[in-house]
Amino acid sequence: MTSTGRGEDIKRLASKALSKGYQLTESSIKILLERKNPDELLDRLLSWIKSSRPGTILIEPGVVMDFLRTIDGERPPEEQVAKTASFRIKSTSYSDVWIEGSTEEFRLYFTVRYQRIREIFERRGISVYSPSELREQGLKEAYIIGMVSEVRAVKNGYSVVVEDPKGVWRIIVPKGDRNLEERVEDLLPDMVVTMRVRMRASVLVAQDILLPDVPPVPQRRLSGPDVNVCIISDIHVGSSRFNEELFNDFLEWLSSDEDEASKTCFLVINGDLVDGVYIYPGQENELALPSLNKQFEKASELLKKIPERVTVIYVPGNHEPVRKALPQPPIQHRYRELLGQHNGLVYVGNPAWISFDGIEFLVFHGQTLDDVIQSGSRFSYSTIHRDAAALLEFVLRTRHLAPTYGVVTPLLPLRDDPLMISEVPVVFATGHIHVAAQSLYRGVHLVNTGTWQEQTKFQASLGLEPTVGTAAILNLRSMRLSIKKFG
16 A cells, blocks of 8 residues: 555544544554454444443544454453353553643643533533623623632632633622532632623623532332442551451451352452552551562462452552552553462453443542542541542532542543543442442442551541441442441
8 A cells, every 4th residue: 555545544534533523543543454444443443432432532542452352352351251240341441541741632631621521511401601602692691611720719709710712711709699609619620610600791790600410310120130249448458557357357258158248249449459668658667568569469368368259350549559640550460460360350440430230330549539638628638537428429520530630649631531420320439538438419329438457647647537447338239338347
């Protein structure tokens, strides 16, 4: 094929994808061109993305390779099938993502966030405008949408600065309506929100503030398998504060004939299986096992006690030796070798979308909960043992796992933005903050799974009181979610 012919093929495939709402990178197109019938293959790829990767806009090489594995008959580890019930890993591994670090990448990242959340509002039947359109069309009152840039108190209320692709705008929120004032106090930089505003002498005055939120999840018929999914997090093997006795109680229970234990066929480890090294100030003084190798070897010894009927799915957290920026890939192969292949361990990225017999779980270690706590005035570490469920509800309602950008947790500016909560999960599970909590919001089960590590000196300095020795258990038939306490 001549270079001219290949160039025309690249343009043809790019135009075809664009006409259907997708953007193919040149590297992705070249992969398709190496196969027979690339046009037909592209059609199959787009159909697969629509069903398996909803919300994907930018098609990078990793997505294409995942698709090709499915049609070539390969089965990656994350697509194994349990012995008693089916499950499917819907998210990618995030192993092959890359960025250049350019200003343009960040501009596109925030533009995509704005556009996708705007679509959520429009699906709710809310007609939203840019503030510039109010002036152009002479509208006196309407819903406007923007990304929050600044919130500050002024003499008679609050000044909220929002941005959109057309400019920067200031909205005044007057005092007097306590409900409205509370909504303003919840606003964080980079959140995309809608405001009902009224034009008063060229000043935009807020009448209401709306988050993207989630619609009610339909109640599931009680016809699923009588199987339990157990979720734990923050074990911290290797820490001198790791409560091995309680964890062994949990493992003993998991292997027992007790009714709830015998029904448990899946165990999700939602981050921080090991304590890692150099994670927080003074950690070296609280390590019982000072090297990662020894920590994973000890973890392997513990995981051997898990019965064979249980499929273990391992999501990394901030203490694992993986990329700290979100999204995170699974742990590296050299550490997998130290863990061994207990029960066909399934390694996934963070966050992970997992479907258990059609029940959608969004499993996220929860690093960005720190960003939310430290950015606003509503939540604090000293009271998070009471407010953890409200914190998860807030994040869900923003429809983004990182509502505010770059306070503590590094994020990769990926145009596909896997931290968007594009779909509505049935279960939203987090860890990281070491507090056990659960609630139900519009049919979505919210759960934070506590920890197996006693309070560290660093946590004590923050006033954080951990919930030690807890596991969340959800039955796929009854949809009953409970937190089991050990010790």
